[in-house]
Amino acid sequence: xxxxxxxxxxxxxxxxxxxxxxxxxxxxxxxxxxxxxxxxxxxxxxxxxxxxxxxxxxxxxxxxxxxxxxxxxxxxxxxxxxxxxxxxxxxxxxxxxxxxxxxxxxxxxxxxxxxxxxxxxxxxxxxxxxxxxxxxxxxxxxxxxxxxxxxxxxxxxxxxxxxxxxxxxxxxxxxxxxxxxxxxxxxxxxxxxxxxxxxxxxxxxxxxxxxxxxxxxxxxxxxxxxxxxxxxxxxxxxxxxxxxxxxxxxxxxxxxxxxxxxxxxxxxx
Numbered sequence: 001x002x003x004x005x006x007x008x009x010x011x012x013x014x015x016x017x018x019x020x021x022x023x024x025x026x027x028x029x030x031x032x033x034x035x036x037x038x039x040x041x042x043x044x045x046x047x048x049x050x051x052x053x054x055x056x057x058x059x060x061x062x063x064x065x066x067x068x069x070x071x072x073x074x075x076x077x078x079x080x081x082x083x084x085x086x087x088x089x090x091x092x093x094x095x096x097x098x099x100x101x102x103x104x105x106x107x108x109x110x111x112x113x114x115x116x117x118x119x120x121x122x123x124x125x126x127x128x129x130x131x132x133x134x135x136x137x138x139x140x141x142x143x144x145x146x147x148x149x150x151x152x153x154x155x156x157x158x159x160x161x162x163x164x165x166x167x168x169x170x171x172x173x174x175x176x177x178x179x180x181x182x183x184x185x186x187x188x189x190x191x192x193x194x195x196x197x198x199x200x201x202x203x204x205x206x207x208x209x210x211x212x213x214x215x216x217x218x219x220x221x222x223x224x225x226x227x228x229x230x231x232x233x234x235x236x237x238x239x240x241x242x243x244x245x246x247x248x249x250x251x252x253x254x255x256x257x258x259x260x261x262x263x264x265x266x267x268x269x
Contacts, residue, residue: 017064020093024066030054034068037093047072053082055111057119057145064091065145067111067119073175082111088148099143099151100125112203117227118146122201122210127156127255137255138195139246142210142223142232150248153223153232156255157197157212157243159262197242203227210234212243 017025023033035049042049050071059065069086071077077084083105088096102125105111112120120142127137142153172185197220201210206227213220220242223234237243239257246254259266 018091018093020089021064021066021091024054024056033093034066034070034089037089037095038068038070038087041087041095052077052084053080055082055113055119057113058117059088059090059096059145060147062146065089065096065148066091067145069105083107083109088145097149099141099149102141110201112201112208114203114206114208114227116206118144120144120152120203120208122199124199137259138197140199140201140210140212142201142225144229146228146230152225152229153210153234154246154248154251155212155221155223155237155243156246156258157199158195158258159242214242 020033020037023029031049031051034051034054038049051068052071053069055067056064057067066089067082067086068089069077069082069084071079072085074084085104086098087103088098090096102123105121105123109121109123112122114120122140122142124138124140127139137156137158139154139156141151141155143151175182175185196214196216197212198215199210199212202208208225208227208229210223210232211219211221212223221235221237223232225232234245236245239254240261244254244258
């Protein structure tokens with residue numbers, strides 16, 4: 001059974017672009033194709049599907065994948081901008097899981113596109129120590145579309161004891177309807193963490209780089225990789241330092257150690 005199965009897969013890959021891929025490459029058909037693929041995933045049947053932005057790049061085994069950003073009427077979701085909620089589909093409309101299910105990009109997150117090979121996403125996030133839910137750590141991860149389920153790089157930075165919290169007010173959202181019920185516009189207030197470290201990422205031709213350091217100046221860590229990379233070179237940091245690169249097989253231990261080294265209120269075993 002193995003030989004016929006392998007042969008069938010090879011024939012499928014050599015048969016040229018799939019109907020889904022062809023529709024995704026055609027602007028007039030793109031939204032309908034993406035929304036059909038998304039309908040298999042979503043549970044809210046009342047929300048109208050709309051697409052903000054589509055990016056095609058190389059995925060697993062060098063085959064095409066489509067990074068699709070959907071519109072939900074929230075502030076900052078401008079047409080043609082890779083921000084907000086997204087999903088990844090392969091050339092046959094199969095859904096690919098994003099690392100940690102963190103499939104939302106903020107305005108400071110970036111999609112990096114070398115001149116060849118797959119795109120990368122540099123994405124900020126908050127980490128909480130398993131032994132101290134109140135301890136918030138800022139972090140950044142880099143994910144290759146060649147393997148969207150596993151980060152190539154995950155770094156936490158701080159220290160968390162120097163963070164402050166400020167109150168933010170959101171812009172009113174656009175009204176939206178679920179069936180015959182319409183809601184909005186909606187605005188709100190929330191507390192946002194403002195950390196003492198920041199990061200930046202970019203690609204020049206086929207060379208990519210992420211830098212990390214205090215917001216008041218200086219680069220504490222520099223990570224570099226090439227197009228198509230399966231690993232990223234750069235320092236590991238230390239639990240009692242300003243940053244710590246996480247080992248994916250034991251990331252919770254690293255998060256706990258970093259939290260305990262910087263915050264006297266955290267007690268991790």
